Amino acid sequence: xxxxxxxxxxxxxxxxxxxxxxxxxxxxxxxxxxxxxxxxxxxxxxxxxxxxxxxxxxxxxxxxxxxxxxxxxxxxxxxxxxxxxxxxxxxxxxxxxxxxxxxxxxxxxxxxxxxxxxxxxxxxxxxxxxxxxxxxxxxxxxxxxxxxxxxxxxxxxxxxxxxxxxxxxxxxxxxxxxxxxxxxxxxxxxxxxxxxxxxxxxxxxxxxxxxxxxxxxxxxxxxxxxxxxxxxxxxxxxxxxxxxxxxxxxxxxxxxxxxxxxxxxxxxxxxxxxxxxxxxxxxxxxxxxxxxxxxxxxxxxxxxxxxxxxxxxxxxxxxxxxxxxxxxxxxxxxxxxxxxxxxxxxxxxxxxxxxxxxxxxxxxxxxxxxxxxxxxxxxxxxxxxxxxxxxxxxxxxxxxxxxxxxxxxxxxxxxxxxxxxxxxxxxxxxxxxxxxxxxxxxxxxxxxxxxxxxxxxxxxxxxxxxxxxxxxxxxxxxxxxxxxxxxxxxxxxxxxxxxxxxxxxxxxxxxxxxxxxxxxxxxxxxxxxxxxxxxxxxxxxxxxxxxxxxxxxxxxxxxxxxxxxxxxxxxxxxxxxxxxxxxxxxxxxxxxxxxxxxxxxxxxx
Amino acid sequence: xxxxxxxxxxxxxxxxxxxxxxxxxxxxxxxxxxxxxxxxxxxxxxxxxxxxxxxxxxxxxxxxxxxxxxxxxxxxxxxxxxxxxxxxxxxxxxxxxxxxxxxxxxxxxxxxxxxxxxxxxxxxxxxxxxxxxxxxxxxxxxxxxxxxxxxxxxxxxxxxxxxxxxxxxxxxxxxxxxxxxxxxxxxxxxxxxxxxxxxxxxxxxxxxxxxxxxxxxxxxxxxxxxxxxxxxxxxxxxxxxxxxxxxxxxxxxxxxxxxxxxxxxxxxxxxxxxxxxxxxxxxxxxxxxxxxxxxxxxxxxxxxxx
Ligand SMILES: Cc1ncc(C[n+]2csc(CCOP(=O)(O)OP(=O)(O)O)c2C)c(N)n1
Ligand code: SF4
Ligand SMILES: [Mg+2]
Numbered sequence: 001x002x003x004x005x006x007x008x009x010x011x012x013x014x015x016x017x018x019x020x021x022x023x024x025x026x027x028x029x030x031x032x033x034x035x036x037x038x039x040x041x042x043x044x045x046x047x048x049x050x051x052x053x054x055x056x057x058x059x060x061x062x063x064x065x066x067x068x069x070x071x072x073x074x075x076x077x078x079x080x081x082x083x084x085x086x087x088x089x090x091x092x093x094x095x096x097x098x099x100x101x102x103x104x105x106x107x108x109x110x111x112x113x114x115x116x117x118x119x120x121x122x123x124x125x126x127x128x129x130x131x132x133x134x135x136x137x138x139x140x141x142x143x144x145x146x147x148x149x150x151x152x153x154x155x156x157x158x159x160x161x162x163x164x165x166x167x168x169x170x171x172x173x174x175x176x177x178x179x180x181x182x183x184x185x186x187x188x189x190x191x192x193x194x195x196x197x198x199x200x201x202x203x204x205x206x207x208x209x210x211x212x213x214x215x216x217x218x219x220x221x222x223x224x225x226x227x228x229x230x231x232x233x234x235x236x237x238x239x240x241x242x243x244x245x246x247x248x249x250x251x252x253x254x255x256x257x258x259x260x261x262x263x264x265x266x267x268x269x270x271x272x273x274x275x276x277x278x279x280x281x282x283x284x285x286x287x288x289x290x291x292x293x294x295x296x297x298x299x300x301x302x303x304x305x306x307x308x309x310x311x312x313x314x315x316x317x318x319x320x321x322x323x324x325x326x327x328x329x330x331x332x333x334x335x336x337x338x339x340x341x342x343x344x345x346x347x348x349x350x351x352x353x354x355x356x357x358x359x360x361x362x363x364x365x366x367x368x369x370x371x372x373x374x375x376x377x378x379x380x381x382x383x384x385x386x387x388x389x390x391x392x393x394x395x396x397x398x399x400x401x402x403x404x405x406x407x408x409x410x411x412x413x414x415x416x417x418x419x420x421x422x423x424x425x426x427x428x429x430x431x432x433x434x435x436x437x438x439x440x441x442x443x444x445x446x447x448x449x450x451x452x453x454x455x456x457x458x459x460x461x462x463x464x465x466x467x468x469x470x471x472x473x474x475x476x477x478x479x480x481x482x483x484x485x486x487x488x489x490x491x492x493x494x495x496x497x498x499x500x501x502x503x504x505x506x507x508x509x510x511x512x513x514x515x516x517x518x519x520x521x522x523x524x525x526x527x528x529x530x531x532x533x534x535x536x537x538x539x540x541x542x543x544x545x546x547x548x549x550x551x552x553x554x555x556x557x558x559x560x561x562x563x564x565x566x567x568x569x570x571x572x573x574x575x576x577x578x579x580x581x582x583x584x585x586x587x588x589x590x591x592x593x594x595x596x597x598x599x600x601x602x603x604x605x
Numbered sequence: 606x607x608x609x610x611x612x613x614x615x616x617x618x619x620x621x622x623x624x625x626x627x628x629x630x631x632x633x634x635x636x637x638x639x640x641x642x643x644x645x646x647x648x649x650x651x652x653x654x655x656x657x658x659x660x661x662x663x664x665x666x667x668x669x670x671x672x673x674x675x676x677x678x679x680x681x682x683x684x685x686x687x688x689x690x691x692x693x694x695x696x697x698x699x700x701x702x703x704x705x706x707x708x709x710x711x712x713x714x715x716x717x718x719x720x721x722x723x724x725x726x727x728x729x730x731x732x733x734x735x736x737x738x739x740x741x742x743x744x745x746x747x748x749x750x751x752x753x754x755x756x757x758x759x760x761x762x763x764x765x766x767x768x769x770x771x772x773x774x775x776x777x778x779x780x781x782x783x784x785x786x787x788x789x790x791x792x793x794x795x796x797x798x799x800x801x802x803x804x805x806x807x808x809x810x811x812x813x814x815x816x817x818x819x820x821x822x823x824x825x826x827x828x829x830x831x832x833x834x835x836x837x838x839x840x841x842x843x844x845x846x847x848x849x850x851x852x853x854x855x856x857x858x859x860x861x862x863x864x865x866x867x868x869x870x871x872x873x874x875x876x877x878x879x880x881x882x883x884x885x886x887x888x889x890x891x892x893x894x895x896x897x898x899x900x901x902x903x904x905x906x907x908x909x910x911x
Contacts, residue, residue, distance in 0.1 A: 050910075265906070267886055267887040274687075277714065280681060281687075286688065287688065288684065288685040288689045293693075318675075404911075439693065441673070450622075450667050450675065451676070
């Protein structure tokens, strides 16, 4: 938390007079809610994030979800700020602990000077930690009392929301509007109970207990309310805006929420998403949609992507346009299904048999999920090949606020191109891009095309001729290469030259940027660029590498047999530059800023 | 083009593409010939015909039909064909393949296409062997069949495709024999006219790796081609004993007969297709949103996230 007054000491320390009285202004705050998933702590976080979107604040959230459905320990962390918020925060300023376990596991996440508010109905033993303020509130019993006997302790989350609203002097009216919007849909009883809980929390004299209140500033920028949502939702919206009308998938965490949303959204657009019996069927059906002339999508997470590989190689060979979303999670195998990792990069680029070039792109934050979704559709149509999008569990589930995209400019209305094809039609022209004639298209020459996975000549006739294979392989490779030539150099953030260049891809964008800020604040000459297009990469990266003493690639995957992460391996193979080194990790957690800084100093030492 | 499209009849000549690469005498030639004859009769617009197959000798079918087509990967013709059928109601979608492609590597897809009742016609050229890969045991090879993977004779009980299909929920299930072209044509025609997922199992001999296997069903080779006596519904006492194609249990009993068994339509029952059910959902959803543009729809959803 950055405050305008100095943060105080703890109530357990010797001199309580150190606690600043009155209202402390905060520029930003990291608030962690620790409890069980069935307590609805995600709901509190969601409301706060959405409020931020309506208050010109930046926000980033982070949550852990147990992989069992019936609940289990879960946290939701919200980082709210009136300046740039790049990460969910390494450590928290405030901790709300619902149970003894949550207290024990998360008390160490508090910064020096942090404040722990705990449910004294459940937390019995607290630790005496110098520099930490403890506030006991009987959250459960107060909620039960407020709502009335029958409700048990449901509503604790909304009670806490009321508490937080008061503690941080948040805009109560805006929050109530949000609460009404969410609970009013359910039933009047639900809404009434929610309001009772909220008011009880809001009226609770937490300021008196703490001896002060906070004012979490609204951002200076006025203007439209922001869209506040998670990465999977943003991706879904991007696909719809990009022209996807058909798709098929098979449920797997964390991809499922994209397919669920497409399933219910697409009919509004006259389209359809089908739940297939397995991953192989899903990709095959999606290719059927693509062959039929539609912009089509399938997706999965790690293990499911592996199952789709044979069909994706076919898509390269037959040159069918298809968008494939892979929401990465911890592997190998079932691995860590609800944790984050970036270990599918090589699989995405090289996972299929044969030489099967395809495009691979990765969004850097929630907002970017939307734009990458749109771009993937455009690229698939233009280059008539598979386009893989690598997002990840952290992006999929975390919430950020961003400006609503300019839809009128972006939206692509799909057209089913069935114009008759002339006698000279070649599905695979040696000197041009494939544009298939979907079924239903009249062929004026009287000859109809068969889309094939056998090597073929320009007309699509199967051919075992060695010369044809070499030429067609080159053709499929060169079109992806040609796309690479259209890409401009990525922008370097921070110093343009100097000591360390940090290279990243995907969801590590925020923490890497914050690391650069902190290192530069400490007087170091550090820059970073982030790769959105990973296969192909833009040309000319060496001109950036040249300007730095060290190039450190930060990724969430294993350092492999030779000490390099997956992107680092690719960069080294392309640039043969031993200066390129790796910072890798596979603990299933997003990078902390401190972690990046310390690890970089370790590898360049 | 000389004649206007409306008056020009679609002929076998128009429909013929490359000369088939099958071995001389392969049963699949007759299947292709029967398919052409039925298309000549039905006169679908040429550009609306779409044939789809996986991998195998039989799965080469699309190359030999001059029509829009896909030669896909082993075992996955049905899911791809499902995508075509669901998103393009204007097309006539056909899937072709072999016993390995359809009952082994693609076996699960068959069950699910059947259960979903996807509107398309699927023809399986069953030769009880893997032809393209040169004589390995197939899921329909009888026990004792000596193949390269079972040199002392197949030991696994073969699957019964007719039982699989009836049990799986295919709404049209028939069986025919590649040497009986007339019968094959009539069954094809009924399958194509059937609204929903229609499957025809064709005993189609691989003259190279399993010669003679279907002689028992071929009168010219001393066998018996025993055609199912279907109910005609005339209320006569004879009709009582005839086969009711809408009776699943009766179909299952037919499927249990000793090889070579009976030929004809085992089962046919109309129920809503996945195509219709999904379209109903699309229509009722579209009705709710009115004529909102794509940007309107997206904006409304973004608004709910603010
Ligand atoms: C994934 C995959 N596995 C195996 C093969 C090899 N393969 C090609 S066709 C075939 C079996 C074909 O048998 P069937 O479907 O009965 O067709 P037939 O040749 O008998 O007509 C096999 C195993 C393949 N092409 N792809
Ligand atoms: S190997 Fe058998 S199935 Fe294949 S083409 Fe020859 S005869 Fe037909
Ligand atoms: Mg076979």
